[in-house]
Amino acid sequence: MIEEKTLLIIEDDLAFAGVLARRLTRHGFVCQQAHDATQGLLLARQFMPSHILLDMKLAEDNGLALIEPLRQYLPNVLMVLLTGYASIATAVEAIRMGADNYLAKPVDTQTLLNALNTTPDEGSIAPVDEKPLNPKRLEWEHIQQVLNTNKGNVSATARQLGMHRRTLQRKLLKKPILV
Known part of the structure; x- marks a missing residue:
């Protein structure tokens, strides 16, 4: 029996969340969407997803603050943090708090699928480029x-x-x- 892949998308941009849900549904995920922190925590408890896509900036809330409570409800969930404001500091903080991966927006479907189809212990952080930063x-x-x-x-x-x-x-x- 094939295990169903369930995905909770916590993203305040309704249009972007819809695009993500449509893209990932085509790749075998059963998707639910939450558009704020409270709704995200509630749906996580009800839906019990196997995967979570979490936006770092949720209107007035910070997605980083949701990592630990989500991890408490769902210790085995694969959690990927999405952000339009990528930095090494926030990536390190997200991973330290319990996210399994960290991706900068915009993200292509294949990169997203690669992040969602890893196991939490596979070392899911993308390799760091050896070029010095600007x-x-x-x-x-x-x-x-x-x-x-x-x-x-x-x-x-x-x-x-x-x-x-x-x-x-x-x-x-x-x-x-x-x-």
């Missing part, structure tokens, strides 16, 4: 790490980094450099 990318990641340490407080982060708050806000509005 200095602007390093700056972006450092800012994200300090911002995370300051719990999102822009003023405290600006003081700690020794820059004007408005300068920091402008830097935060820019998309991260991928190379």
Whole structure:
């Protein structure tokens, strides 16, 4: 008997969640969608999925805060964190908290399937590129790490980094450099 693959998608962007559900349904997953943290925790208990796709930014909530409660309800679930704001600091934090993998948006179907079809003990983190990071990318990641340490407080982060708050806000509005 083939075990059914069930997937809970916790994503606040309704259109993107729908696209993910349609794509993954075609590949054998039975999908449910939640669009906020409360609904995600409730559906996790009711649906008991084998896999979870979790967005890092859920409107006013942070997806990182859901990793531990989800892991308590479902210790064997394969959990993949999706984010549009990828950084090494948040990837390390997500894995430390219990996520099995961490993917940056936009993500293609094959990469997503590869992440969802691994077992939690297979070492599911993508191999790190050996090329040195662009200095602007390093700056972006450092800012994200300090911002995370300051719990999102822009003023405290600006003081700690020794820059004007408005300068920091402008830097935060820019998309991260991928190379």
